[in-house]
Amino acid sequence: MTALADLSTDALQALAVDLAREIEAFRARGLKLDMTRGKPAPEQLDLADAMLTLPGNRDYHTEAGEDARNYGGLQGIAEARRLFACMVGAPPEQVVIGENASLALMHDCLVWALLKGVPGGARPWGQEQRGRETGGIAFLCPVPGYDRHFAITEGYGVRMIPVPLTGEGPDMNAVAEAVRDPAVKGMWCVPKYSNPTGETYAPHTVEALARMETGAPDFRLFWDNAYAVHDLTPAGETLANVLEACAAAGNPDRAFVFASTSKVTLAGAGLSFFGSSPANVKWYLANAGLRTIGPNKINQLRHVRFFGDEAGLTAHMDKHRALLAPKFAAVEKALAARLAGTGAARWVEPKGGYFVSVDVRPGTARKVVAIAKALGVAMTPAGATWPGGADPHDSNLRIAPSFPALPDVKAAAEGIALAILAAAVEAEQQARGEGGAVA
Amino acid sequence: MTALADLSTDALQALAVDLAREIEAFRARGLKLDMTRGKPAPEQLDLADAMLTLPGNRDYHTEAGEDARNYGGLQGIAEARRLFACMVGAPPEQVVIGENASLALMHDCLVWALLKGVPGGARPWGQEQRGRETGGIAFLCPVPGYDRHFAITEGYGVRMIPVPLTGEGPDMNAVAEAVRDPAVKGMWCVPKYSNPTGETYAPHTVEALARMETGAPDFRLFWDNAYAVHDLTPAGETLANVLEACAAAGNPDRAFVFASTSKVTLAGAGLSFFGSSPANVKWYLANAGLRTIGPNKINQLRHVRFFGDEAGLTAHMDKHRALLAPKFAAVEKALAARLAGTGAARWVEPKGGYFVSVDVRPGTARKVVAIAKALGVAMTPAGATWPGGADPHDSNLRIAPSFPALPDVKAAAEGIALAILAAAVEAEQQARGEGGAVA
Numbered sequence: 062m063t064a065l066a067d068l069s070t071d072a073l074q075a076l077a078v079d080l081a082r083e084i085e086a087f088r089a090r091g092l093k094l095d096m097t098r099g100k101p102a103p104e105q106l107d108l109a110d111a112m113l114t115l116p117g118n119r120d121y122h123t124e125a126g127e128d129a130r131n132y133g134g135l136q137g138i139a140e141a142r143r144l145f146a147c148m149v150g151a152p153p154e155q156v157v158i159g160e161n162a163s164l165a166l167m168h169d170c171l172v173w174a175l176l177k178g179v180p181g182g183a184r185p186w187g188q189e190q191r192g193r194e195t196g197g198i199a200f201l202c203p204v205p206g207y208d209r210h211f212a213i214t215e216g217y218g219v220r221m222i223p224v225p226l227t228g229e230g231p232d233m234n235a236v237a238e239a240v241r242d243p244a245v246k247g248m249w250c251v252p253k254y255s256n257p258t259g260e261t262y263a264p265h266t267v268e269a270l271a272r273m274e275t276g277a278p279d280f281r282l283f284w285d286n287a288y289a290v291h292d293l294t295p296a297g298e299t300l301a302n303v304l305e306a307c308a309a310a311g312n313p314d315r316a317f318v319f320a321s322t323s324k325v326t327l328a329g330a331g332l333s334f335f336g337s338s339p340a341n342v343k344w345y346l347a348n349a350g351l352r353t354i355g356p357n358k359i360n361q362l363r364h365v366r367f368f369g370d371e372a373g374l375t376a377h378m379d380k381h382r383a384l385l386a387p388k389f390a391a392v393e394k395a396l397a398a399r400l401a402g403t404g405a406a407r408w409v410e411p412k413g414g415y416f417v418s419v420d421v422r423p424g425t426a427r428k429v430v431a432i433a434k435a436l437g438v439a440m441t442p443a444g445a446t447w448p449g450g451a452d453p454h455d456s457n458l459r460i461a462p463s464f465p466a467l468p469d470v471k472a473a474a475e476g477i478a479l480a481i482l483a484a485a486v487e488a489e490q491q492a493r494g495e496g497g498a499v500a
Numbered sequence: 501m502t503a504l505a506d507l508s509t510d511a512l513q514a515l516a517v518d519l520a521r522e523i524e525a526f527r528a529r530g531l532k533l534d535m536t537r538g539k540p541a542p543e544q545l546d547l548a549d550a551m552l553t554l555p556g557n558r559d560y561h562t563e564a565g566e567d568a569r570n571y572g573g574l575q576g577i578a579e580a581r582r583l584f585a586c587m588v589g590a591p592p593e594q595v596v597i598g599e600n601a602s603l604a605l606m607h608d609c610l611v612w613a614l615l616k617g618v619p620g621g622a623r624p625w626g627q628e629q630r631g632r633e634t635g636g637i638a639f640l641c642p643v644p645g646y647d648r649h650f651a652i653t654e655g656y657g658v659r660m661i662p663v664p665l666t667g668e669g670p671d672m673n674a675v676a677e678a679v680r681d682p683a684v685k686g687m688w689c690v691p692k693y694s695n696p697t698g699e700t701y702a703p704h705t706v707e708a709l710a711r712m713e714t715g716a717p718d719f720r721l722f723w724d725n726a727y728a729v730h731d732l733t734p735a736g737e738t739l740a741n742v743l744e745a746c747a748a749a750g751n752p753d754r755a756f757v758f759a760s761t762s763k764v765t766l767a768g769a770g771l772s773f774f775g776s777s778p779a780n781v782k783w784y785l786a787n788a789g790l791r792t793i794g795p796n797k798i799n800q801l802r803h804v805r806f807f808g809d810e811a812g813l814t815a816h817m818d819k820h821r822a823l824l825a826p827k828f829a830a831v832e833k834a835l836a837a838r839l840a841g842t843g844a845a846r847w848v849e850p851k852g853g854y855f856v857s858v859d860v861r862p863g864t865a866r867k868v869v870a871i872a873k874a875l876g877v878a879m880t881p882a883g884a885t886w887p888g889g890a891d892p893h894d895s896n897l898r899i900a901p902s903f904p905a906l907p908d909v910k911a912a913a914e915g916i917a918l919a920i921l922a923a924a925v926e927a928e929q930q931a932r933g934e935g936g937a938v939a
Binding site: 098100101103106109110113114115116117118119120121128129130131132133134160161162164165168169172175176177187209212213216217323327328329330348351352353354355356357358359360 | 537539540542545548549552553554555556557558559560567568569570571572573599600601603604607608611614615616626648651652655656762766767768769787790791792793794795796797798799
């Protein structure tokens with residue numbers, strides 16, 4: 062299709078009229094589609110239906126002979142730590158298993174850092190004087206990023222500094238410059254199939270994050286490997302091991318790694334994982350030991366019985382891919398059909414994860430969400446991918462195609478593409494001083 | 501038996517010789533018994549064996565039609581909040597369900613109070629200037645009490661002020677005096693079958709706690725109703741409703757109530773509950789919403805399917821009582837047989853809960869634990885029931901009879917009684933200047 066910028070004023074107006082007609086027709090379909098959150102579809106949850114009757118009658122002994130029903134076992138049962146170590150990239154003895162939400166582990170690590178400090182730090186982060194004049198300690202936030210990460214740091218008054226993503230992870234010039242400030246204590250990272258851009262940090266990026274000089278001796282990467290095994294292609298992309306990179310660089314305690322089975326087994330009833338250096342694991346367990354006598358080991362046993370081994374986990378993720386890949390293909394197809402060549406949007410084809418990130422014409426993202434809403438398509442709010450919900454370019458949108466059924470994803474993506482183009486046409490007309498609201 | 505104090509020097513020495521012989525014989529049995537922690541016995545966990553295959557094949561819809569497998573539902577599913585509201589003493593809409601550990605909810609409430617403050621407070625507890633000169637904010641700690649409570653406040657640098665228990669709850673004169681200090685922000689309470697004394701706070705105590713004037717406008721009772729339904733007699737004891745009492749007294753936000761099914765279903769795989777005023781519940785959910793997208797609702801459904809209704813819960817607790825009551829009776833019998841009339845110890849016969857609290861001759865508790873250890877009986881460390889592990893009288897011991905099998909409980913209790921008497925005889929001899937170590 063022709064770029065909007067190259068269209069004549071008349072052609073643009075004709076397109077606007079066509080789009081207005083299409084929008085009216087789409088609206089008349091009375092759809093009600095939800096593309097807001099990265100939730101697994103019921104069909105994906107069905108894949109783990111066997112878990113609803115596991116571990117099974119009188120099956121409660123761990124391989125070590127412990128009674129998994131009772132209290133204790135703070136770190137998690139050995140067979141579960143061994144099975145899921147691959148998602149964390151740490152040896153099983155450096156893995157801790159939590160309850161159903163890795164977000165909770167990230168929250169707790171921040172809280173403990175604020176109240177008690179972390180290994181290598183001189184004092185609790187909440188008592189740092191540095192950075193007070195500029196608003197306290199800070200986290201780097203690659204953008205666009207995950208709103209629930211930003212909500213945690215915002216919730217505890219941690220200043221957030223956006224750094225741009227490049228397609229190979231964060232812009233390391235910007236990062237290296239920013240971390241020289243000792244007030245910068247941490248950084249949010251979704252290093253594989255990043256939420257929402259889908260990019261996987263390149264080996265040189267991981268290496269640079271591990272090696273860089275930080276002003277804070279107790280700087281931490283909050284490494285949320287949420288999509289560790291969530292490939293949309295059989296081969297998948299490979300993420301360099303950040304714990305090994307940090308150890309090799311002489312910064313063994315730099316990374317807190319998080320992962321979960323929320324998008325593997327049951328979204329609300331999975332397991333979460335923390336992995337790190339021996340010193341950080343010791344710190345984590347000392348703090349967690351005040352909070353609980355032990356985790357739900359029956360749910361750990363349930364997972365072990367369900368998968369058997371790592372091959373079982375891989376085979377299970379193949380089934381997820383079979384359900385998810387067509388939905389991502391439908392989004393790609395709808396966006397390309399409507400937007401290719403128009404200059405109205407740029408997007409990536411992710412090789413994994415749960416999102417498609419779309420950069421629409423600056424200044425139109427909120428408008429796109431409003432038009433989509435009128436079309437019956439709920440989208441993640443514009444700005445959600447930026448700290449504080451404030452996208453300075455009003456440009457980034459996150460499409461979450463996992464939950465609705467395939468025909469609905471197709472319809473919703475067509476609606477979103479329509480909304481993107483309509484908003485871009487309107488903006489182009491306004492830029493030329495020709496006014497005219499399409500929707 | 502004659503009081504030790506009334507024995508002649510010769511009789512005391514003869515008793516010491518007899519006891520030394522008994523200790524040697526007991527030691528020779530080579531027992532290895534653990535009476536340290538309030539863990540349910542395997543037979544108690546067997547009562548919930550059906551949970552290992554629940555909720556059952558394709559059973560994942562809540563009564564509201566939600567898919568319990570997926571994310572969301574922060575407060576917990578309605579049918580589970582309704583079922584367990586009786587353990588909290590709040591209407592279901594003021595109940596929040598957490599994961600497997602109520603200790604974690606208490607921890608999180610303290611952490612959020614420290615970092616963000618609570619409704620009615622002017623600032624986060626961690627930023628209070630009052631009390632700085634005396635070591636920061638403080639919690640009242642009824643003694644003897646629960647070591648894991650004290651570990652949380654100690655872990656976050658909250659000063660702990662012991663207040664004596666009376667048999668009807670804490671000494672309200674001491675409490676009322678102490679809470680006039682605005683640095684006193686909270687109080688640990690195990691109001692029913694208190695750990696370890698077994699006492700239930702009397703109605704007038706609950707009333708006084710609800711009504712008392714506190715220097716801190718944001719004072720909170722951390723009301724750990726751990727033994728809400730854990731009666732050792734069919735009738736049980738009745739605890740006044742603290743939330744109602746606080747509301748009636750014009751202090752509706754004063755109490756955070758906690759409970760769990762840890763000692764109801766599976767100790768490591770149960771549910772925990774938070775209940776409080778509407779303002780506190782709103783506060784709790786706002787904070788919890790940063791930490792997680794939602795709880796494990798499948799485990800909530802599992803509990804609902806297992807019990808059916810409140811009558812099912814009551815019937816289940818009857819089965820626990822049938823297993824536990826004989827163990828408590830065995831402890832009582834062993835203590836009475838050896839110690840009645842000697843003046844060497846005072847203890848209570850609890851009507852519920854998980855512990856028998858014994859006050860031995862001051863200055864001998866550590867010695868008793870050491871003798872018991874030599875006899876092959878592991879006890880909770882002396883001092884554990886006091887903040888910081890420091891019992892100023894070296895007098896209180898906690899006996900936890902739930903876990904070992906009944907014959908082992910019997911043997912262990914006999915060993916403990918023997919150790920208590922031996923330590924008292926030795927102390928009496930030393931007090932009279934007659935030296936002589938029994939063990």
